[in-house]
Amino acid sequence: MSQVLIPENINYKKILWLKEVGGPDRWAYMDVNERDIFDLHWPKTSPKYPAKAAIGDIILLKQHRKLTHLVIPYSNQVFERFIMPRWPMAREVICLRKLDIDSAPWLNQVFPFSLQGGAHGIGYSLQSFLNSHPGIITLDQLQKNIWRAFFSSLEPFPVKLQDESPEDEYTVEEFPEGKPIQSLHLRRERNAKLVKLKKDTVLKQKGILKCEVCQFSFLDKYGDIGQNFIEAHHIVPLSELKPESMNTIDDLALVCSNCHRMLHKIRPWITVDQLKERLIT
Structure with a gap:
C-alpha cells in the first residue's frame, strides 16, 4: 500500500x-x-x-x-x-x-x-x-x-506528512516493517521514514529522482510541483515479510505512478527488471 x-x-x-x-x-x-x-x-x-x-x-x-x-x-x-x-x-x-x-x-x-x-x-x-x-x-x-x-477543528487538511522530521533525524538504516494487521486485504504496515531515507539517499547520489523502470522524472515533466516526488515500491511484497522483519532502503524501488500500478497488476508481482523488459520503445 x-x-x-x-x-x-x-x-x-x-x-x-x-x-x-x-x-x-x-x-x-x-x-x-x-x-x-x-x-x-x-x-x-x-x-x-x-x-x-x-x-x-x-x-x-x-x-x-x-x-x-x-x-x-x-x-x-x-x-x-x-x-x-x-x-x-x-x-x-x-x-x-x-x-x-x-x-x-x-x-x-x-x-x-x-x-x-x-x-x-x-x-x-x-x-x-x-x-x-x-x-x-x-x-x-x-x-x-x-x-x-x-x-476536531475546521482547519484545512494538512498537506505535509505529520511524521516528517528534520533531515538529520533520518540516520538509521533499518526499520521494522511487516507487523501483522488483521484485515480483509491482508495489508501490512509501512514506515514513511524508510521511504524518505531512500529518496534522500538517491537525491544525494544522483541529484534527481527518476523512475527505476522508465526513467520518468516528475521534476522534468511538471517543474517545481514535481520536486522530490516519486512513489516507493517494496521489492518484497509486505505480505511475505515475517513479523517485525527489518527492511533497508535496498528493499525499495523508486518508481513513477504508472510503473507502480503495472508492478502490482500481475500476481505474483513482476520485478522491476521484468517490467523494464516489457517496455515498448
Whole structure:
C-alpha cells in the first residue's frame, strides 16, 4: 500500500458523498493508514455510482452505524477485481483520515436524521439526504459536523506528512516493517521514514529522482510541483515479510505512478527488471 501527497485545498466543503462499507460480521478498511492508496469496493449492481465522485471530492465511509473514514478518489479509473466476488468493482482512493472503532462517532452524533438503506457504491450524495429531510440542517452545517468529528477543528487538511522530521533525524538504516494487521486485504504496515531515507539517499547520489523502470522524472515533466516526488515500491511484497522483519532502503524501488500500478497488476508481482523488459520503445 503506497502513500501519496494529498492535493491542496482539501477542506470540509469537499465532503459530498457517503458510502456504506463493511458487513454484518466485519469491519472494512480498518488496516488502512492516513495517506494510503487502497481499493474501495462496491457491488457490480451499481456500476455507475463510483464515477460520480470527482478527483478532490471527499467520500465519507459509514459502517455499523459509525463513521470511520474520509477518502478521496486517486484516479478516475474503475476496475473489476474478482478477489471479492460480491464486491468486484473497485476504484483507487486515498485515505485522508481513519478513526479507530472505539473513537469513531456514531451516525446519530453527526446526522440529525435517520439514514435509511445502505449507500452501496458512491451514488449517495449528502445533498440527496438533505433533500429528503428539508429544513433540518444545511449542507454547510452537516459538512462542518463531519469534519469536526474527524479533525476536531475546521482547519484545512494538512498537506505535509505529520511524521516528517528534520533531515538529520533520518540516520538509521533499518526499520521494522511487516507487523501483522488483521484485515480483509491482508495489508501490512509501512514506515514513511524508510521511504524518505531512500529518496534522500538517491537525491544525494544522483541529484534527481527518476523512475527505476522508465526513467520518468516528475521534476522534468511538471517543474517545481514535481520536486522530490516519486512513489516507493517494496521489492518484497509486505505480505511475505515475517513479523517485525527489518527492511533497508535496498528493499525499495523508486518508481513513477504508472510503473507502480503495472508492478502490482500481475500476481505474483513482476520485478522491476521484468517490467523494464516489457517496455515498448
